[in-house]
């Protein structure tokens with residue numbers, strides 16, 4: 001039976017991040033993708049130029065339609081922007097007992113544009129992150145969550161341990177923002193697991209976080225453990241970066257379908 005994966009996130013008009021990256025990733029994993037859109041962004045590889053939020057009621061209505069008809073095997077959550085939207089997502093995920101939830105605490109786009117309202121930060125931290133089977137902050141997001149600067153890998157471990165005190169699930173700190181390495185760290189059940197990867201010299205990293213979190217959700221839907229899901233997802237993102245797609249005037253998108261052979 002085909003696995004079904006839901007993404008709750010924002011739309012990226014340029015197709016590299018957000019809902020579009022998620023649907024491409026899920027489809028490339030040969031799974032069935034569904035979406036609840038939290039916001040429309042007018043965005044391209046150079047920046048975010050406009051945001052039109054969905055109402056919280058409409059976000060809730062989309063989630064109801066999905067769960068009342070085609071129950072997802074895993075859920076990925078990306079851009080959530082406002083406190084009211086986060087609250088409705090939390091309420092619905094609890095109502096439907098959603099499982100295998102990957103929360104990517106999206107705060108700022110790769111281009112530097114904010115994607116989360118300031119007032120929503122505490123709701124994100126106190127209500128949404130604790131629902132995650134695994135959460136996937138990048139270095140700047142992890143710094144906000146732990147309250148100190150992360151300059152090296154020892155700091156990543158200290159940060160993960162601190163963040164894990166208020167989260168039941170796994171904490172994956174992504175190391176893509178370091179200059180020499182792209183090693184990610186999972187901290188789960190008091191154990192650290194490193195996913196080592198040398199840096200690929202490709203400036204086109206628009207949508208890497210969205211893609212990784214969706215790929216983790218796909219692997220969870222397939223029944224892999226959290227540890228193995230991240231290992232497989234890391235291998236997928238590395239391949240998508242290595243494929244070397246070069247589109248747009250700024251930080252371009254990934255080649256999601258690098259491993260698909262139809263023609």
Ligand SMILES: Nc1ncnc2c1ncn2[C@@H]1O[C@H](COP(=O)(O)OP(=O)(O)O)[C@@H](O)[C@H]1O
Pocket residue numbers: 110137138139174175176177182183184197198199200201202205207208209210212234237238241
């Ligand atoms: N240049 C790179 N080379 C190899 N892996 C990378 C590179 N940039 C990002 N990654 C990987 O992509 C994933 C997303 O990480 P990151 O870019 O840190 O997150 P975000 O997109 O949320 O800022 C991580 O697995 C990270 O290690």
Ligand SMILES: Cc1ncc(COP(=O)(O)O)c(N)n1
Pocket residue numbers: 009010011012017018019041043078079106108109110115205206207208209210211
């Ligand atoms: C709608 C939307 N959601 C998320 C991101 C973050 O993208 P990245 O994966 O590069 O951190 C984005 N740029 N746009």
